[in-house]
Amino acid sequence: MLAAEHLTVDYGGRAAVDDISFDVLQGDLLGIVGPNGAGKTTMFRAILGLQPHRGAVRLFGHGPRSLRHLVPLVGYVPQKISFDHGFPATVSDVVSLGVSTRRTAKGARLVREAGLEWGRTYGGLGGARERTAAALSTVGLGALAGRRIGELSGGELQRVIIAKSLVNDPLLLILDEPVTGVDAESQAAFYDVMNRINESGTTIIWSSHDLTAIERHAEKVACMDGSLFFHGGKEQFFKDEEALGKYRESAMQMHMHGHDG
Numbered sequence: 001m002l003a004a005e006h007l008t009v010d011y012g013g014r015a016a017v018d019d020i021s022f023d024v025l026q027g028d029l030l031g032i033v034g035p036n037g038a039g040k041t042t043m044f045r046a047i048l049g050l051q052p053h054r055g056a057v058r059l060f061g062h063g064p065r066s067l068r069h070l071v072p073l074v075g076y077v078p079q080k081i082s083f084d085h086g087f088p089a090t091v092s093d094v095v096s097l098g099v100s101t102r103r104t105a106k107g108a109r110l111v112r113e114a115g116l117e118w119g120r121t122y123g124g125l126g127g128a129r130e131r132t133a134a135a136l137s138t139v140g141l142g143a144l145a146g147r148r149i150g151e152l153s154g155g156e157l158q159r160v161i162i163a164k165s166l167v168n169d170p171l172l173l174i175l176d177e178p179v180t181g182v183d184a185e186s187q188a189a190f191y192d193v194m195n196r197i198n199e200s201g202t203t204i205i206w207s208s209h210d211l212t213a214i215e216r217h218a219e220k221v222a223c224m225d226g227s228l229f230f231h232g233g234k235e236q237f238f239k240d241e242e243a244l245g246k247y248r249e250s251a252m253q254m255h256m257h258g259h260d261g
């Protein structure tokens, strides 16, 4: 689904993402662990072609030149979502904003060539209205379709944003620290939704600081702090004292010296 090959992003001569290579296979639920400032967001932005980088990103078996045709088939939920709560829109309005008109016939053809099936669920169901309803039902918010967004809790709003990223039936979903600032009950609801989306066949990459959540919900783990120092199965990661120690050490340093981002 994705191959990062020697991905490097410099900010002012300092590598925020430092020569990272890894593969994501179809159906993976990959947790990306790294302390604040480890380069997770920068890496996601490079993968999506939003950030100048060195190295290569291959999506769905195709090289960097096809990236712009294929990115519309990737769902992305950024970490920082700003919302004007006074904006007079309903839950359905916001989710249907995600319906892409950008998807090209070329993207669909490239995906078919890669032997992938697109349009199984949300995208395959028809028009914007049907897709919106299907995505809302996946995140468990069918009953709130007509509710004003200003009247939602933080956890509900977060699931609305996830529904918005599902309306184009993404083959790959990237969630950047999706539970930041969300209460424990809503976190549990979120993880249920994430697991359900993955079980329905969508490949997921999500980033987190929370090792307990990673242990509970990820299948594979990639651990980074600028460079990637572990990528493999979850069981292997939690047995790997060296990788765990390195994560704790970089998290501790970040805690003591503050986050410069």
Ligand SMILES: Nc1ncnc2c1ncn2[C@@H]1O[C@H](COP(=O)(O)OP(=O)(O)OP(=O)(O)O)[C@@H](O)[C@H]1O
Pocket (backbone or CB within 6 Å): 011, 012, 016, 034, 035, 036, 037, 038, 039, 040, 041, 042, 043, 079, 177, 259, 260, 261
């Ligand atoms: N536009 C920018 N210009 C210069 N430096 C930046 C820029 N964006 C991020 N950085 C720096 O690059 C490093 C990686 O930041 P990034 O946001 O990718 O990390 P992260 O792992 O997503 O962190 P967090 O967990 O806090 O979200 C940090 O040191 C940050 O300060």
